[in-house]
Amino acid sequence: MEENFIYAPSVTSGEFRCRVPLKGARQQFIVNGSVQGGASPFTLEVPEGCLRDEMLQLISVRNADNTAPLSTRQIYRFGKHSSGRILQCFHTFTMDSFETEDRVEIRLEEGAAAEFFILQNEHNKASHRTFYDISLARDASLNMVFVSLHGGRIENNLKVDLCGEHGSCDLGGLYLTDGKQTMINNVELEHYVPECRSNQVFKGILDDEGVARFYGRVKVDRDAQKTEAMQANHNIIISDKARAYSKPQLEIYADDVKCSHGSTLGRLDEEEIFYMRTRGIPEGEARIMQQMAFAWEVLQRISSEELRDRMQSLVEKRLRGEFNNCRNCSKNCC
């Protein structure tokens, strides 16, 4: 069975390339919105029954060659009973004021299973908006994890439609802010039919004057009996000036459902920190350890161990204020 997607095995020299690809991942580069060696918009069609083993990594970068506002599209269609894993990485390479908008369409047909891991790591003057338009047919399942590591302004807009029975959607998000960064996650998720489940966990660690906004609405239609929908947004504030706004919403029109939502805002737990210190763990380490533990609930949703380890190490470096680069690579994209 042939897959129909564009792949550039050899990018010309001088072009960007990731030097430390994950094992078993195929890489595709998009530079300033143009797909290297292929046509735009980037389109992946996974044929019916095709089970993709290797992860497809889309690396979308912006550099000084084009600093104009940019709008790009990516399209993913998973045919019946197909499966695949996608890693989307978004980076800026220069300190220019980038404005980027990505529209990503994800269609999961009956019984399809997909995972999307999204890494957002951009400079402070970059503003990035994503619009994910997602629909799941009967028995389809989607697991999605956003890691918003760094960026001037990152806004993720997700619209998820559960259109077929027994659909399952997991959304995870971790966002880290410092300086004057703003991270926004808007989720509109609708259960149209009975017996679907959805689960959302968005967590943020906010330092300096960082701002986070979470808006999440789960709508359960009148016909969508036996729906299971959970939504949580938790924030840790590290500094006095960081702010988090959270608005979880449930709109339920069916009467036989299991739904919950919640939102918290807190500081690091001083009791936990004292406990760790009495065991000889220095205060700074104890604080990092606690933040890593907080992040773990989201990171553990990344099913690839290698990717999870890498993300964990990126998050840890970020929290320690070190450069965000992958081991053995000097580029600061990750």
Next chain:
Amino acid sequence: MLIIKDLHASVGDKEILKGINLEINAGEVHAIMGPNGSGKSTLASVLAGRDTFTVTSGSMQFKGEDLLPLSPEERAWKGIFLGFQYPIEIPGVSNVNFIKAAVNEHRKRKGLPALSAAEFLKLMREKMAIVEMDSSFSGRGVNVGFSGGEKKRNEIFHMAMLEPDLAILDETDSGLDVDALRIVATGVNQMRTANNATVVITHYQRLLDYIVPDFIHVLYQGRIIKTAGKELALEIEKKGYDWIINAQ
């Protein structure tokens, strides 16, 4: 090992410790008893360096060094261990990674290299056996989902891994059934040497059946009002604290 002189400590405006004098030598076991609110846990916290309490006067010397300027972690590296009355749950940090980080921090301060994975595992198995814990505890979050007894056993496991010179066990017996009490006490006894000392803070005489103290101190309203040998515990068990308080 530890010399406490006229120690006063407060929370805000409220003075809780009102002149504690205590001397603990290597090889000794001291029990601190007393009614609720007498300052027992405060004393333990102040020794470990909790900053919610302010030491207003007096001194604490540990192995000849002034403890006051030292942070909780520095005190831990010098050899002080505080076993918590209510061990803290830390979701997301596995017990094994936590104690490994702690052990290696201690080793760093002693100028020793970090333990290899194999060395660490061997040490951990050995020490877990002391408190009859199985390996299922190591992968779980620190104290997360542990029963009361398991939490206290975990405290003793941490103590065994860190091999402190002075262990202060704050109501380690509370919430324990007889079996867990025996396991915890046996663990503590196994670790006793001529070079270390233990302070057990307790309400009840029953722990002292297992961990036999050399001295019992009764703390009341922030002061030690009586010090005697192990037989005092039995008397307190029978007669309560009133006769000691009234004799003041």
